[in-house]
Amino acid sequence: MWEKISQSILVNNFVLRGLVLAAIFLAIIFTYLETQEGNISFVYNNF
């Protein structure tokens, strides 16, 4: 019985960990979508 419960928690933790990690990845990526990286943010005009 105890072994079954601990196994179940392990399985749940393993899935939960994956989901938490995915949430972190997505938070980083959606923040990135709002940033200016990729194009320099300053405007240069020397004329």
Added chain:
Amino acid sequence: MVRKIASYLGSLLIAILVTVGVLSAYSHWLDQQLALLEHKRVVLDNGNRTKDQGLYLLQRSVRQGDFILVGTSELSSPVPQNPKNIFPNQELSLPINMVGRAYKQSLLDGIMLGAIPASDNTKMAMVVSMQWFFGGDIDKKGTQSNFSEIQYYAFMHNDAIPTESKQYASERLAKLLSGEGQVGAACLYAKLHSSDNVINVLGRSVLYPFYEGKYQLLLLKDKYNAYKFLRDAEEIDYEVKNLDWQQEQSKATAMGKEKCTNNSLYVYDEYYDKYIVQDWEKLEDDMSKEKLLDSKETDDYKFFLNMAVINNYKPYMIFMSANGWYYDYRGITKNTRYKLYDWLEHETTAKGFSYLDTRAYEYEPYFYCDVMHLGWKGWLYVGENISKHFGK
């Protein structure tokens, strides 16, 4: 122990699968939203970074057959004859998309063309300035501020572009982007693709997943930015102007006369006061050593022409001369300037493209509004010639 490692790897796999799944669903949703906005007519002025340094909005213009006008700072000339007010007209009735800002020159324009193949009916004109050839090489800061990472990666992903051209662009970018942290990843990518030595090949293999992932994220970001822009931009009426070119020239002369009153160079008063009058003595012959044709811009221009050929563009090239009185004074003689115009015409003709030569107007009052930018009469003349060229 093994079980623990397997558990952590499993978590990572789940995280990756969920992330990729959510992003794919989001990308699909953006595609649907963009499809709904496909025919929304909006202003496509130059200087819009989402457009000029992105992919989606330029591809949209190519797909829809807009008239694409590529240039630099003259696109922002403060005259009513600015192309945004001349197009569409009775002879060229397509919506206009103006692309470019100061310092976006042949190298970056060539990369842009290499990233976005033309369609069968793409109509594109490009204004080339004499100032691009000053100083031996192009402006580093200016190039950095106009550089588009997504266009560069798309260019490098285009199988139609020969390896030598990719190496040429990468070698130039590796040098021009160096020292600027915001484009550090692209600079390293450029270095790794500038030649095929062992270290570069190895570096490319190791970093392939990173750059491929970054490219995919930039594509998603580009779609997201385009969606936001199209969603929020005001919808405009599509008005085709009916212009009497001769009558407009008379109006342009009158406008120029009104704006240029305090100098004999025929530049508008505010410009003369701000940029010329206080340095006038120092400017005499200060550019007499300028050769123009020694500039690396000449190789970049050849690169641009090659990219146009490879990606099926047939650009109409506008060779913008300059204010003759001003550059005579600074020591860039008519002879030096004409050598450049001759060279541009030779290279352009060799690729089978048409061009507009404006050297005859270097001493025409009000053709330029300042020392280098097309003005009241200049933009009208260029606009008329573009219209007639594509309206044939």
